[in-house]
Amino acid sequence: MSVVLREIAHTRAGDKGNLNTIAVIARQERWYPVLCAGLTPDLVREVLADRVRGPVEVHRMDEVHALIVVCARASDDTVTTSPHTDTHGKTLGSVLSAARVPFPGKRDRA
Amino acid sequence: MPEVVRIGCGAGFAGDRLEPAVDLVERGELDTLVLECLGERTVSLASLRATDGSGPGHDPLLRRRLSLLLEPLARKGTRLVTNAGAADPIGAARMAHELALELGVSPRIAAVTGDDVLDRVDRSAPAWEDGRPLEEHGELVSANAYLGVDALLPALRGGADVVIAGRAADPSLFLAPLLDSLGWDPQDEELLAAGTLVGHLLECAGQVTGGYFADPGVKDVPDLANLGFPLAEVAADGTAVVTKLPGTGGRVDRWTVTEQMTYEITDPTAYPTPDVTLDLTGVRPREVGPDRVRVSGARGRVRPERLKVSVGYRAGFRGEGEISYAGPGARARARLAGEVVRERLRDLLPVRVDLIGGADDPAEVGECRLRVAGLGADRSVAQAVEEEVTALYTCGPAGGGGARTRASEVIGILSTTVGRDLVEPRTTYVGEGTV
Numbered sequence: 001m002s003v004v005l006r007e008i009a010h011t012r013a014g015d016k017g018n019l020n021t022i023a024v025i026a027r028q029e030r031w032y033p034v035l036c037a038g039l040t041p042d043l044v045r046e047v048l049a050d051r052v053r054g055p056v057e058v059h060r061m062d063e064v065h066a067l068i069v070v071c072a073r074a075s076d077d078t079v080t081t082s083p084h085t086d087t088h089g090k091t092l093g094s095v096l097s098a099a100r101v102p103f104p105g106k107r108d109r110a
Numbered sequence: 111m112p113e114v115v116r117i118g119c120g121a122g123f124a125g126d127r128l129e130p131a132v133d134l135v136e137r138g139e140l141d142t143l144v145l146e147c148l149g150e151r152t153v154s155l156a157s158l159r160a161t162d163g164s165g166p167g168h169d170p171l172l173r174r175r176l177s178l179l180l181e182p183l184a185r186k187g188t189r190l191v192t193n194a195g196a197a198d199p200i201g202a203a204r205m206a207h208e209l210a211l212e213l214g215v216s217p218r219i220a221a222v223t224g225d226d227v228l229d230r231v232d233r234s235a236p237a238w239e240d241g242r243p244l245e246e247h248g249e250l251v252s253a254n255a256y257l258g259v260d261a262l263l264p265a266l267r268g269g270a271d272v273v274i275a276g277r278a279a280d281p282s283l284f285l286a287p288l289l290d291s292l293g294w295d296p297q298d299e300e301l302l303a304a305g306t307l308v309g310h311l312l313e314c315a316g317q318v319t320g321g322y323f324a325d326p327g328v329k330d331v332p333d334l335a336n337l338g339f340p341l342a343e344v345a346a347d348g349t350a351v352v353t354k355l356p357g358t359g360g361r362v363d364r365w366t367v368t369e370q371m372t373y374e375i376t377d378p379t380a381y382p383t384p385d386v387t388l389d390l391t392g393v394r395p396r397e398v399g400p401d402r403v404r405v406s407g408a409r410g411r412v413r414p415e416r417l418k419v420s421v422g423y424r425a426g427f428r429g430e431g432e433i434s435y436a437g438p439g440a441r442a443r444a445r446l447a448g449e450v451v452r453e454r455l456r457d458l459l460p461v462r463v464d465l466i467g468g469a470d471d472p473a474e475v476g477e478c479r480l481r482v483a484g485l486g487a488d489r490s491v492a493q494a495v496e497e498e499v500t501a502l503y504t505c506g507p508a509g510g511g512g513a514r515t516r517a518s519e520v521i522g523i524l525s526t527t528v529g530r531d532l533v534e535p536r537t538t539y540v541g542e543g544t545v
Binding site: 006010012014015016017018019021023025057059060061062063064066068070075076078079080081083084085 | 239329373392
């Protein structure tokens, strides 16, 4: 009774300073409530544990069935100072798309 | 006043492709072409180039872009607005003037300055990133305020055909020509919001037409290699249709537009620009034809009292090195190599070790690339990372090949704000004096 995020949503990551923003957009309107219920700050922190170091906020955009996830990285993990290969953190949207979120139904989706 | 204005985006970052902008000018019947060429770090790097004489203070690609664009812009009667002046808009405008003479065209060229606030930023102010005073991070090398439409409009109203700014907010590069061409009231927050939404959707160029989107089998994009760049048809009431030229690759639909609308947004009810506080939560993109998406519903509130400032500081030197291992046990050998480098550098600096590719099962035949990176206080520390990775050739695990290393200075970027009263935008017409 869970689903891989990528099955039900698009993701797009961007960055500002040491913040990453990840838009998670439901591929069907009926899956938006699944996102709202399942994509919690704790889940985001767990899936992106390699980078996320501070608070995680989730904002709703009901008109376009999207959540805006804002994650703070370490203060020295910025586009120029980061030791990571992807200094922007642009790959984090794809990393997050592998998260499993609870999905109402009888069995797990692939 | 026209009822609809066509505005295009020919570059979404400093390294963007050159030819889509030319196609937009030739076939787009544009009022204005915008080239957005500054990331958060770009002005700081440009300041350093100008300071140490290693290159121009403006975007180094600007000359190539203009050499392709100035003649068609003049022939089609399309204006150009860009932030590619970076740390030296006046130098960029002079370069553009000389280039125009060579090309036999005579656009009115304006430079917009005033974003440089290095001499007046409060160095004891806390950085947004970590709350520590700016000056504690290192020597400050640049501080640039994000200028808005009030800085850009005088040049447009003064009849400039080419407007070259430095640090201006990306959406303002679009909003200013819309205000000018559509005769919008600069106090009308609903129209400021509508134009800012257009700017936000177009500012990353190909990211709204199918770039940064393709995921084979999940989200397919036709002819990505020939991605068309976007234009918007903006009506006097602020509604806009985002589209691209016929025959170009990519796609414009509610999915690509929604992804770009939600890109780099923190609070969707309050996206601050120098011009307005934009609320995106009422916007719903609607497909109104092939590769045509209409947007409306942006709401605006009063603009922020202070201007955001990007501050560059000397953050040290990064040393990086990579080396490959392959075949059975590749990952274990790469891991051992990383441990060796970490131990050798133990007293100098902490390093990050990445093992890229390969499998932990020793029977799996694959390739694993070790990457080591660290930030040191001076160049010699960064070079030690290079030396230790290179030494793995003969002193490390079996079969390491293809080592590549690099050491380079790092300019860190911090954010703060400055009072609007400390920022004095100026418009300079090249060859015509200052207004």
